Amino acid sequence: MSVGVTMFDKIWRRHVVAEGLGEQVLLYVDRHLLHEGSGAAFDRLGGAGRRVRRPESCFATADHYVPTTARVAATAEEEIRGMVEGLARHTAELGISHFGLGDARQGIVHVIGPEQGLTQPGITLVCGDSHTATHGAFGALAFGIGSSEVEHVLATQCLWQKKPGVMRIRVDGARPFGVTAKDVILSVIARIGTAGGTGHAIEYAGSAISAMSMEERMTVCNMSIEAGARAGMIAPDETTFGYLEGRPHAPRGDMWERALAFWKTLPSDPGAAFDREVALDARAIVPTVTWGTSPQDALPITGRVPDPSATADPVRRASMERALSYMGLVPGTPLTEVRVDRVFIGSCTNSRIEDLRAVAAVVEGRRAVVPAMVVPGSGLIKRAAEAEGLDRIFTAAGLEWRDPGCSMCVGMNGDVGREGERCASTSNRNFEGRQGQGVRTHLMSPAMAAAAAVTGRLTDVRTLGALAGGA
Amino acid sequence: MDAFTRLEAVAVPLDLPNVDTDRIIPARFLHKPTGPGYERYLFHDVRFDANGSEKPDFILNQAPYRAARILVAGDNFGCGSSREHAVWALHAHGFRAFIAPSFGDIFFGSCGKNGTLPIVLPAETVAGIRRQLHARPGATMVVDLPSQTVTGPDGARHDFAVDPFRKECLLTGQDEIALTLGHEAAIAAFEAKRDVESPWLVPGKRA
């Protein structure tokens, strides 16, 4: 009897170069993405007198530290500017493609990989950033690595890895009106917890996933790390191929046909066994927001701030109490009564053109009542949005329209909130201090963040049509 | 890399689950050079107040635990961002071993590359060790890699699992890149085969 093979296993087996002690294998890396945080790895490599094995497999961009306003002016502190300049210098010396400041293709590393067609089904792809799982949306095995591993891949184009377990998360059914890919992944994380995927690669499957656009699939895979998994993946299909065809680094002509034939063999075989299975019903998902300081602290917007005293587990109770105290929230408060001070729309989770269109649809003809910034994921997205007139809708509504980068997702470039401020954010982490010291982050979809911008509180976007000024 | 064999040292309990690497070292310090003083950034925003003074209620600021080199944590320690700086900051402060019921995967992998040992023990065992450390501040523990055992403050020994590859690297302080470069022939053969099987991945051959 033949045993079905998972997509993960098909890709894994294809990339084993050698076996090591125990269960470690030397795994080949097809694509290595780099950003300005990779500087230490370049320095150590050079210091050890080692060369980059395959510069043509490496692609770099500046995203974490770049300013999102006053692009040319040297506003940043010298050490920060040094990171961006260091990447430009290292890549130039080593012959690595670099989408730097001033290049229209510059943007968040996980946005531009797919946009350039670098991310393809069946490949292994790594980057010194935990949200590398984003690229798994194409049926690639993509995972984040630490700085030592970045150096290792630069030198050897390989990594020592132990095979993780494979977990399948099925989401079936049609998403109700107003429910986005962000709500799906937040609901998944709320269900399995931030450690739920630890030691596993996740394959997302089911009709709600296949019905998603590539951009939505990327939003889902992006937050696999928030569920503890290093990798998230989705089987490639016509949607995937349609997105890839004609991209700068995608195969063309005969080569496209050959690649396509291979890509179609990748999906998990029927009957393939998974180490763990979880199922969610998309029809039961409601627009979701986080209330605490861990991505698993997510609830339907129709809910209330939870009460720790109702929790039996003392460890969980203590961590909820700490989260509520940091967040400045009172148990029992309806989430829709929580006021926000600021809105951030951006990050590798939600800064692509469809996200920006969703924001424009909500804010058009309305007015933001709190400071709100929109940071596109790449220069090309910025251009496309401007060609559609989205920028004019944003600025007419009082939203700031910025240059591409990670910005307030992590605040490394100085885009941060003030102590005690509450921020509605489309990013992926609501950790203490993530958006600035003492800043309180609520994660949500772009449409929900836009709704919060025009009402000044957490808002169920589905109810917005009824408000004054509503369309 | 530093080798790791046996460590007998003061241990500190950290009760919170899901301690993320943003908390271990906030993003605004990631561009700071490593080297003398780097330990200052460890747990910065929970360790120091707005004036830069130590917060006395944070456990690392309490006298008996200052010398700690073993950290006993809650579930999912080191989750979140891939920043290896979290390991560097812990290392700079003197930590060499971490014990928890589970770890963030990337953090776990980065530990071994910096001469530090992450150890997974059952949740009950870890909670018990943390209770003992609270009851006897400054108590020491032993982590022994060759025998794969941890000895708690009460003298009880606990076995732990470790990947044989990681164990070997830590015991010898092996330079992993040198080890991999020893597989040069296999890598070159793999590349030759891949470039034939998936030619569209070779720049210049996309069409």
Ligand code: SF4
């Ligand atoms: S947008 Fe945020 S999560 Fe994404 S790569 Fe940048 S800092 Fe990381």
